[in-house]
Amino acid sequence: MRILAIETATIEVGVALADETGPLASVTARPGRRQAETLHPAIADACRIARITPAELDAIAVDIGPGLFTGLRVGVAAAKALAGGLGLPVVTAMSLEVLIAACPSGLGEVIPVVDMRRGEVAWLMPRSPASTVRVGTPAELAAELAELARESAAAAGNVGPVLLVGDGALRHRELLGASSAPAPVFGGIELAAPPVSSLAVLAIAAMTDGRFCDPAAVCPFYGREADARINWSSRQGRETVS
Amino acid sequence: MESQATASTATPAQTRAIGAGIAPLLGAGDVVLLVGPLGAGKTTLVQGLVAALGGREPVTSPTFTLAHRYPTSPPVTHVDLWRLGHLQEVVDLALEEELDGGGVVIVEWGEAAEPLYGADALVVRLGWGRTDDERTIAVEARGASWISRAAGLSAVAGAGAGTPGEAAVGEG
Structure with a gap:
């Protein structure tokens, strides 16, 4: 094949x-x-x-x-x-599944983060199906990372760091690196794309x-949805101001 | 943070001058929403703006091409939403990539993009004045990134003819 x-x-x-x-x-x-x-x-x-x-x-x-x-x-x-x-x-x-597949197994939890531009990233939390892709600000991802670290610590006592890969992780490294304890580990630039x-x-x-x-x-998944018709009340042609 | 300036122009050249006056306020990632009926001077204003940023090619309406990109500094992407019917079609223009890449996006029929960009944008409303050639232009700065630049707006208003009814200055 x-x-x-x-x-x-x-x-x-x-x-x-x-x-x-x-x-x-x-x-x-x-x-x-x-x-x-x-x-x-x-x-x-x-x-x-x-x-x-x-x-x-x-x-x-x-x-x-x-x-x-x-x-x-x-x-x-x-x-x-x-x-x-x-x-x-x-x-x-x-894209997020491909990034996960590119990471060797046994490194711990992998969270792929794709840069969506204009202050947004897309990510997938560990053990989550691809249908649960999240799109939001790096600050929202940081909050989810902190929550994940708390849950993991409560469940298992001692946990290793998560691995963040993808261009979104690298772009927002400073913010995401300070998000949780233990601090996340970052993939290299070879895993940006x-x-x-x-x-x-x-x-x-x-x-x-x-x-x-x-x-x-086959349809692309852009991650940005805008489910609204445009209200074109203004598109009625030439108006005059008296 | 909101700030507004208004002007009145008597000729297309004056409308272009308003565009040229807006140009130096713009930086990477800025959105300008142009609102106004057909023939109000939206494309004319963009002509002045693009020329002031160093554009050499003629600026025409992107109504049927949807978007034109000018290699100015910063680069300008000039879009026209007239033909679009759904907000997703505006999203599909991928303007984020232009803005994130250091560009400026100028949107004709910009009211259609307000749900996406209206919170942080320069909104320019163009309307008809009392005579055939007169136009009223209101420039409104919205959002945090415009706070420090709001003072420049009064200079923009001064770039046009000034007060309504003032005698037209010559074309060209």
Whole structure:
């Protein structure tokens, strides 16, 4: 089974090819605003390095967020187009799950934190399903970390620090580092963006378990919802002031 | 914290001058909401603003393109919400990424974005005056980041023609 994985949820553009033995090739870049210009050459390069043609693929994997709108739109659109054109299923994963998967197990509780910009982050508390993604201010996350540390101490007496990974954790390191005792430990810059090879390995497992979907059903998860119609009473054209 | 200044302009050039007067007050992450009916001079004001920040290309209405970006200092993203019907479509413009990246966002039909940005923004209301060419422009500063800059607003009002009914100064 061969999977092409596409990761554009945060500041990184990543492409990986993988099979059951693990990643076969990966290409990553931090192209700033040039996600669309970077992604497709990266897909071609990864296929060339791995000597796999698109016709040999069995599925497309894509990170659906939460993260940055522009990157997510580029990555999800590419995944849907490729899968639709090639007649392949799509495996989706959330950025926060990919960050967790990238951490070695046994390090304690991992809390992935993605930078949503404008003073907001998205995070996932330990042992929580992906559907319980939280979006809020770093101060709200700090309060949850403090609460988690209190609960853990009460339950187990002596607990180790939590591990915070992702670009949101690094950006708000000062605030989050002082949030709880014992102080959280921070992942390095190599875990700022969800590693695309981890997405590819997650996707192989998901395909094996039959967790995939039709490309038409794939939607990005932006993490910012605004459930209101615009009240356009003002849009009635030219008004005059007497 | 609220602070307000008002002006009246008699020509498009004067409306552009108000825009140019707002320009030096703006910094990374600022939102300007432009409110006013069709033809009130929203795009005209943006023309003066963008030119004052060093923009060289002509500024046109982004009604059908949704957003234009100008390589000014700070960079300006000029959006128009006229065609949008749902607040989620405003969210989907991902203006946070522009603001966080050091940019300024100018929003035509800005009242539609008030639920998202109205608490900390410069709100510019443009209306029709007593004559065909006259416009009234009210500039209102909202939010903590504008406290220290509110004093600059009176200078903005002075950048236009001044009092309503004053003789028009020449175009260009």
